[in-house]
Amino acid sequence: MSNSNRLRIAIQKSGRLSKDCQALLKQLGVKLNLREQRLIAHSTNMPIDVLRVRDDDIPGLVMDGVCDLGIVGENVLEEAQAERLRNEQCAEVNKLAKLDFGFCRLALAWPQELGQQDKDWFNGKRIATTYPEILKQYLKRENIDASVVMLTGSVEVAPRAGLADAICDLVSTGATLEANGLMQGDTILESNACLIQNAALTDQSKLALIDKLMPRLKGVKQAKE
Ligand code: ATP
Ligand code: ZN
Numbered sequence: 453m454s455n456s457n458r459l460r461i462a463i464q465k466s467g468r469l470s471k472d473c474q475a476l477l478k479q480l481g482v483k484l485n486l487r488e489q490r491l492i493a494h495s496t497n498m499p500i501d502v503l504r505v506r507d508d509d510i511p512g513l514v515m516d517g518v519c520d521l522g523i524v525g526e527n528v529l530e531e532a533q534a535e536r537l538r539n540e541q542c543a544e545v546n547k548l549a550k551l552d553f554g555f556c557r558l559a560l561a562w563p564q565e566l567g568q569q570d571k572d573w574f575n576g577k578r579i580a581t582t583y584p585e586i587l588k589q590y591l592k593r594e595n596i597d598a599s600v601v602m603l604t605g606s607v608e609v610a611p612r613a614g615l616a617d618a619i620c621d622l623v624s625t626g627a628t629l630e631a632n633g634l635m636q637g638d639t640i641l642e643s644n645a646c647l648i649q650n651a652a653l654t655d656q657s658k659l660a661l662i663d664k665l666m667p668r669l670k671g672v673k674q675a676k677e
Contacts, residue, residue, distance in 0.1 A: 534585035554645030
């Protein structure tokens with residue numbers, strides 16, 4: 453468990469969620485002294501420390517209580533939860549809010565030259581993805597007998613490289629798929645960034661601070677609507 457009496461919030465260090473996370477903290481009134489290369493940023497006006505890490509580490513840090521709060525994509529959260537449950541580790545978190553950034557979807561795609569395909573086509577095929585647990589759950593649900601090839605990056609080049617027949621990857625505009633000659637199929641998961649809290653958090657002063665921040669978060673969301 454976190455032994456600091458300051459509220460620890462994990463956010464992505466650099467990537468698609470970082471700017472929005474920093475802007476959100478600012479809108480919540482959390483003043484930060486962000487130095488580019490530092491792992492931890494201390495708030496100058498609230499008992500809050502912000503940890504800047506890879507997004508993949510955020511669910512585990514919150515589940516294990518190393519951080520009290522985290523901001524992460526639901527895609528990364530769901531994958532981490534499924535993987536932890538498989539390994540009989542604690543996978544519980546409280547989802548406090550869905551945030552209005554980081555929109556994307558996890559979708560199937562295959563080479564355009566194959567034309568439109570239905571679900572049966574995937575039987576016996578290899579599908580490359582960074583989200584093997586979410587994909588396996590989908591395949592099971594849909595009764596598709598395909599194999600899963602785990603890749604941590606460059607998933608979109610897998611068919612061209614002969615590593616897989618199809619992919620299951622994150623899409624926002626579809627431009628990357630198009631640039632790689634891929635055609636988009638079923639959406640497996642719709643995702644956006646969310647705010648999560650360690651499920652075992654009992655520290656009263658931290659809970660009180662979260663209670664103070666939540667109405668502000670609601671206010672920020674309403675102001676944007
Ligand atoms: P890290 O170095 O932190 O591991 P990353 O390369 O895994 O970063 P990013 O590409 O920065 O991650 O994406 C972070 C999150 O942003 C994704 O997990 C997803 O929730 C969201 N996202 C929104 N749109 C997209 C998109 N078009 N492609 C990928 N992720 C997207
Ligand atoms: Zn990542």
